[in-house]
Amino acid sequence: MATFATSDQLLVIIDPAARQRDGESVRIAKDVLSAGAAMKVCLPEGPEEFARALRRRGSRRPVVVGDDRALVRAVTLLHRHRELAGCALSLVPVGAAVGLAGSLGVPTGAVAAARAVLEGAERRLDLLVDDSDGVVLGALGIPPAPARVAVAEPVAVSSGRPWYRSLVRTLAPRPPRLATIPSPGPARVRVEVDGATVVDLDHPVETVSVTPGPGGLARVEVHPVSVGAEATPLHASGRTVTVVGADFRYRADSAVSGPVRRRTWRVAEQAWGLVLPSS
Template sequence: MSAHDQLLVVIDPVARRMDGESVRIAKDVLCGGSEAKICFPQGPEEFARALARRGSRRPVVVGDDRALLRAVALLHRDRWLGDGVLALVPVGASVRLAHSLGVPAGAVAAARAVLDGSPCRLDLLVDESDGVVLGDLAIPAAHRTTPRAEAASVWTTARSLVRTLVRPAPATTAVRTHRLRVEADGVLLTDLDRPVEDVTVRAGLGGRAEVVVRHGTAEEPLRASALSVTVSGPDFRYRADAHVTGPVRTRTWTVRAGAWGLTLPVAAPAG
């Protein structure tokens, strides 16, 4: 049996709790088509130890986007990503990132892709503290509503609706702006004297990042393509995939072309 058929299947504990049936199906398919060693870590530390002891086996993560991000971050710090290939069976509440990368939906289809697919080299955004971004980077971080805040929002909306029955609603809504300096490959896109609504960065094709700076709805967004992006200014938070980090005053992200491998389904030949 080839090394490609020797798998280390790390099953995230959150996936087991949320959808044990999909986990069982994925495990059965993977064990039926390969020599698979199954690991059931109980938390992040055991998850990290399982990956560190992978040996020559190809790592397969069964879990959601957070489990994928955790695995990529650990393997990046281990300097394994450049030569190795990771595989994923998405199971959990949040798997949008996995699907956007091309991993199939459904335990059977994803497990079959692990066995029959081929490695695809993908770009990675890496910051100066060795943090990684697989998908979207949003600056500042989008506000995440807590259940208590959602309840308060519903109550506020109800009261606002009552008020609109008495007097017209205002024509415009205030938009929060931020003071940020954004540089793409050393070229200044916007400075602290010009408020911005948000900045988004995504590793695109060809080893370059796509940068979008929005100043307001009345203006066209500024767009740039760069190898590195630096954002600085007063304390700000940013969302890298599913994680919010900060506050920080400056951060630089650099594109690493083809820095990591993900097993994806083999594309069907055109018509």
């Protein structure tokens, strides 16, 4: 693991979703970082400004303050501009979805994560790259797991007058409730690992999961649809994974993509660097 000098200059990119969700954690992270290193703070208002700030980082070490989506966005941008090899990313997780960050070894508290930026070391990690130049840092799932989304509640109105309805909506808005979008059900896909078929189209599957494992290999786990007794999961590992099916969707980290009929992922060994605690 490569360590860093305290004299390094930092480019702190604060994702807008982090500022909106937890401004206090953002403030704490800024205070810790500014006490230990020279830094420039960037407050992008959207994806384009986020990308522009990352591209114009110069010799500064980039520090992303945000959730898992912000981390994936940064890695994707660096990958597509072929700059991953020479750039070590740091992350201070702030937001609702930070499970990926935690699984990679990043402290999920603002103070501990900011200290890791200053005192940690770079660790090279594998990732999956698909044939559309997308990346997967943590896990790939087919079909995508059920998602929780916010649904606005209707407001009860006791008068039919338009001005009254408007006043009620303004003064007494109801918080959105969370609803679950169900999984699309069993999928019929062919899964090939390094050219060998693990499961074919005539055997429906409940789930397929792919994760970048150690040693430049992807770990594949297939759960066939069970009839009666629970079916035994199928396991395989290899450097390339190809999935073929009729308009299937997949979840890569926190984003759902598709539908596609064919997609191939390959393992890029030690393709990106993440700054993690030294101990």
